[in-house]
Amino acid sequence: MEFKKALVNARHHVVFILGLATALVIAFGIESRHTGLVLGNITFEAPESIPLKESRVLTTQEYEWANIAWQYFENNYQENTGLVNSVDGYPSTTMWDTASYLMGLIAAEKLNIVTQDEFDMRMEKALTTLARLPLVNGKLPNKAYNTQTLEMVDYENNPMQNGIGWSAIDIGRILVPMNILIWQYPEFNQQVNNVLTHWRVGEMLIDGYMFGARPASNGEMELVQEGRIGYEEYASKSLALMGRDVFNSMKYIDFLEMVNVYGIDIPTDKRDPAEYHAHNYVVSESYILDGIEFGADSVSKIFAHRVYEAQQRRYKDTGIVTAVSEDNVDEAPYFVYNTVFSDGKKWNAISDDGKDQSHLKTLSTKAAFGWYALYDEEYTELLIEEARDLYSTKKGWYSGRYESDGRTNKAITANTNGIVLESLAYIENGPLLTIGEKNNNN
Structure with missing residues (x-):
């Protein structure tokens, strides 16, 4: 009985010792991986060099670009409800596009546009x-x-x-x-x-x-x-x-499958669209938003750069300036997922019903701006050179340029213009969701 009582009294010491032993085992296990970097539940070959752009004041040209983007929200604002149209002149919106408006509004405030x-x-x-x-x-x-x-x-x-x-x-x-x-x-x-x-x-x-x-x-x-x-x-x-x-939605590892694209292992989702009735698009937008809004995490930072780098290597291989994402297009089916990888195919372009839309592949304006904001590299300078004229001063930024013939994709949306504003605000302020800080330039 005395032994049992003593054991109960010492239980927190036992737990501490066991925990310390476990931590040491993990630590030695990590140290033994001389060629790898363990991030959460994923191991990478270390280190990966990522050319992140340092914060700076916008140039006069960049500030003008931000004002062009804000023009979209001026034009499509509904006075009686306070909402903004998802697509130019069309009185409908989604929660995603409403978020793009609110993020555009926050970015415009940070840049003193409003x-x-x-x-x-x-x-x-x-x-x-x-x-x-x-x-x-x-x-x-x-x-x-x-x-x-x-x-x-x-x-x-x-x-x-x-x-x-x-x-x-x-x-x-x-x-x-x-x-x-x-x-x-x-x-x-x-x-x-x-x-x-x-x-x-x-x-x-x-x-x-x-x-x-x-x-x-x-x-x-x-x-x-x-x-x-x-x-x-x-x-x-x-x-x-x-x-x-x-917790489970935030874990990358459960459904992660790496696919080699131009010599780069990029992250894809191994859930079969035929079984789960949802496509597994690998595009720029989610990774760009994670970077410019949250500052990315140790895993998404690497995944984002790999998705970007695959696009740069496509350009080097084909001569096609590549910045892919999902976008509205100005002809049927009016929305296309232009991907690095989707449904088992590299550089797949499909509509939400899974039909091939390769003829509607585009350079995405918002993807070009997003990568330009995140990375300080020659290729991002090339992306912004390709995108810099894709706008109407009276309406805002067009969604992109078609690969097939170089014509402008004249769809104009809240999402494209919101992400352009976010990207430019990131250049000047860093990640927009910085807890405990507010950058006022007033």
């Missing part, structure tokens, strides 16, 4: 609207809304009484500006709280995974796991900052 009064007015109106949106099953924002009436709609802007479901990835994206407001603009804390009280974010999280919703055959909404490598981890970060359990 006055403090205009920023406050626009942000307050948008947050007030988001806190009163009709929700799918009274739980979460629909995938699309009419920007004038706030009706839940389908992607053709037809009213749908209970919506067409929600996108967990889109909601994760719009929580990025919410986090920025909480940490850097505390005067909006109450309005952000009103939004988060209205939305039932916990309904899209199960066992650390994110779930979207879509109409089932019985007319009810069914939950489907949402997110693939790149987007899944990016969208999870804003939820993690809000104390939500997204």
Whole structure:
């Protein structure tokens, strides 16, 4: 009995010793990997040189580019709701594109493109609207809304009484500006709280995974796991900052498969689209956003550079200046995923139904700006030279240029112009979600 009592009293010492022993084993295990770098649950050959761009004041030309991007939001602003159209002149939006507007607005404030009064007015109106949106099953924002009436709609802007479901990835994206407001603009804390009280974010999280919703055959909404490598981890970060359990969504390793593209092992998602009914696009956007908004993590920093480097090597091999991402296009099917890798194919360009759209491959304006903001390298200078004239001074930045014949892809969107603004704000301020700091240049 005395021994048992002594053991109980000493249990915390036993736990400490066991923990220390385990830590030593792990430490020696890591030290024994002379040729590798262990980052979380992934091992890389070390080190990988990444030419990150240092922060600096924008040039006069870059500041002009930012003003061109802001013109889109001036043109497409809906006074009565405070929302902005996803596509130029078309009164519909998604949560992803609303996030692009809010991030563009934050970037415009940081760059002194808008006055403090205009920023406050626009942000307050948008947050007030988001806190009163009709929700799918009274739980979460629909995938699309009419920007004038706030009706839940389908992607053709037809009213749908209970919506067409929600996108967990889109909601994760719009929580990025919410986090920025909480940490850097505390005067909006109450309005952000009103939004988060209205939305039932916990309904899209199960066992650390994110779930979207879509109409089932019985007319009810069914939950489907949402997110693939790149987007899944990016969208999870804003939820993690809000104390939500997204542990499994943030792990790269569970479904990671490395595919060799031009001698580079790039990250892909091994979940089979035929089985999981979701495509596994490897594109620029998710990695660019992770870098310019969060500053990237030790894994995504390397993954991003590999995805970029594969595009640079395609240019060196083919002479085609390459900056690929998903984009609106100005002809049917009007939206194309232009990828480094997707559905088992390198440099695959497909629509969301999986059909080949190789004839609509483009240099993406937002990808060109994003890589230019992140990396200080000759190739990013070439990218910005290719993209620098793809705009209308009256409408904003076009989505890109077609590879096949060099003509401009004249789709003009909130997402492209928002990411252009974010990218330029990153050059001057560094990662936009820097907790505890607010860079005021007033």
